[in-house]
Amino acid sequence: MTILDEIIAQKRIEVAQRKEASPVSVLEQMPDFKRHPLSAREAIQGLHSTGIIAEFKRKSPSKGIINDQADVALTTQGYVAAGAAVLSVLTDEPFFGGTPADLQAARLANPSTPILRKDFVIDEYQLFEAKAWGADLVLLIASCLTPAEVKALSEQAQNLGLQVLLEVHDEDELDQTLMHSIDLVGVNNRNLKTFTTSIDTSLRLVDRIPDTFGKITESGLHDAETMFNLFRAGFDGFLIGEAFMKTADPAAALRSIVTDFTSRMPTFENSFTS
Numbered sequence: 001m002t003i004l005d006e007i008i009a010q011k012r013i014e015v016a017q018r019k020e021a022s023p024v025s026v027l028e029q030m031p032d033f034k035r036h037p038l039s040a041r042e043a044i045q046g047l048h049s050t051g052i053i054a055e056f057k058r059k060s061p062s063k064g065i066i067n068d069q070a071d072v073a074l075t076t077q078g079y080v081a082a083g084a085a086v087l088s089v090l091t092d093e094p095f096f097g098g099t100p101a102d103l104q105a106a107r108l109a110n111p112s113t114p115i116l117r118k119d120f121v122i123d124e125y126q127l128f129e130a131k132a133w134g135a136d137l138v139l140l141i142a143s144c145l146t147p148a149e150v151k152a153l154s155e156q157a158q159n160l161g162l163q164v165l166l167e168v169h170d171e172d173e174l175d176q177t178l179m180h181s182i183d184l185v186g187v188n189n190r191n192l193k194t195f196t197t198s199i200d201t202s203l204r205l206v207d208r209i210p211d212t213f214g215k216i217t218e219s220g221l222h223d224a225e226t227m228f229n230l231f232r233a234g235f236d237g238f239l240i241g242e243a244f245m246k247t248a249d250p251a252a253a254l255r256s257i258v259t260d261f262t263s264r265m266p267t268f269e270n271s272f273t274s
């Protein structure tokens with residue numbers, strides 16, 4: 001049994017319990033359910049965007065505790081002030097130490113920034129939760145879902161006005177699950193069996209992703225030079241968690257990477273570095 005199998009087995013139990021405790025009819029009554037979601041895609045592809053999706057992550061199965069001190073509202077506000085285009089907030093508790101309250105606090109603190117609900121979505125119920133908690137975007141992980149499930153979940157997300165980030169690790173996943181109801185494609189540099197990261201995964205897959213989708217490279221990114229190489233290879237967005245969260249001041253770590261990254265782009269004008 002891989003860690004991913006374990007996470008999914010646990011998630012099925014959790015979702016069943018949550019459905020009992022708060023049925024969809026209850027979620028639909030929550031104030032944020034009526035909110036009009038923001039476009040993560042526009043935020044990432046905009047002219048002056050840094051393309052950075054900055055993640056709030058306390059711990060992970062591969063790294064253990066990364067940061068158990070950081071406050072979610074302050075950290076995410078700091079991320080936005082330092083140039084994050086989009087926020088990613090983990091809501092999985094057993095493996096990543098995140099909670100629904102984290103997402104809600106990030107939403108309240110950052111009314112104009114798109115937020116990704118980062119979790120293992122296996123049931124459409126979780127899309128209703130994402131909407132009710134104030135997310136704009138959900139993650140669908142190809143290696144946890146059949147192509148038919150990706151289709152059903154991404155279409156339901158669209159019906160709710162949520163955008164979809166589809167995560168792939170290889171050519172087969174990409175070829176089998178890329179469809180019209182996807183907005184952004186994320187290539188995960190982390191091999192979920194060995195936990196090692198290699199940006200070669202992103203470099204290998206980028207040209208296989210049609211330009212009609214936003215292209216995101218995910219995991220294991222720690223420096224502006226690597227980001228710039230990935231940008232030149234065709235990526236619009238960069239999902240980064242640990243490199244920020246492992247420091248005492250995650251927003252300052254983001255600011256310094258943004259300064260370095262944008263200085264490599266002579267034509268890049270942005271208010272975050274001036």
Ligand SMILES: O=P(O)(O)OC[C@@H](O)[C@@H](O)c1c[nH]c2ccccc12
Nearest residue numbers: 188218219220221239240241242243
């Ligand atoms: O902390 P990193 O190496 O910068 O990675 C961030 C993000 O890509 C990673 O947290 C992630 C990518 N896909 C996931 C799926 C579930 C949970 C976590 C993830």
